[in-house]
Amino acid sequence: MLNKNEIEPAFYREAMANFAGAVHLVTTEGPAGRRGVTVIAACSVSDDPATILVCLNRENQKNDMFRDNGVFALNTLAAEHQGLSADFAGLTGKPPEARFVADDWDTISTGAPTLKTALAVFDCELTEAKDFATHRVLFGRVTGLRVGDNLPALLYHRRAYRVL
Numbered sequence: 001m002l003n004k005n006e007i008e009p010a011f012y013r014e015a016m017a018n019f020a021g022a023v024h025l026v027t028t029e030g031p032a033g034r035r036g037v038t039v040i041a042a043c044s045v046s047d048d049p050a051t052i053l054v055c056l057n058r059e060n061q062k063n064d065m066f067r068d069n070g071v072f073a074l075n076t077l078a079a080e081h082q083g084l085s086a087d088f089a090g091l092t093g094k095p096p097e098a099r100f101v102a103d104d105w106d107t108i109s110t111g112a113p114t115l116k117t118a119l120a121v122f123d124c125e126l127t128e129a130k131d132f133a134t135h136r137v138l139f140g141r142v143t144g145l146r147v148g149d150n151l152p153a154l155l156y157h158r159r160a161y162r163v164l
């Protein structure tokens, strides 16, 4: 047990490593450019109006594209997408444009790339962007939705991929 003033970032990260999270790709396309990033910091806000949020590191200036385009899509990954997750986390050295392979992607309503085989796709118009500490919280009104196949889900837990 730690007191409030003893919570160092490393301890916080250690606790968060025990938090099992669904793995998603958040994508955008527009005047600022096309980009996709692997995230676990995403969740539902409300079903009426349908709204989600995603937290992106704002110290990476490429993430400004999500705010500047004003649209994004959250693509929830299945177990078979572990390689894609590594590509979009920048772990495989693939350049950003090579991470999108045309056959895998389409669009629904906003023009943000949507993964055809995702477990679920939430295509969003940005309603608010709130900067806090190292991160930017993007709130998105869901304007397009796709329910995917009933496949095993990809999770990230204790710094490793898991399958549910």
Ligand SMILES: Cc1cc2nc3c(=O)[nH]c(=O)nc-3n(C[C@H](O)[C@H](O)[C@H](O)COP(=O)(O)O)c2cc1C
Pocket (backbone or CB within 6 Å): 023, 036, 037, 038, 039, 040, 041, 042, 055, 056, 057, 060, 062, 085, 088, 089, 090, 096, 156
């Ligand atoms: C499993 C996993 C989860 C991640 N979750 C987040 C997240 O929630 N928010 C975030 O900003 N970055 C997250 N990242 C890091 C980004 O994916 C990574 O910094 C980014 O894709 C680097 O992109 P670049 O090489 O195009 O700069 C996560 C990485 C992994 C492997």
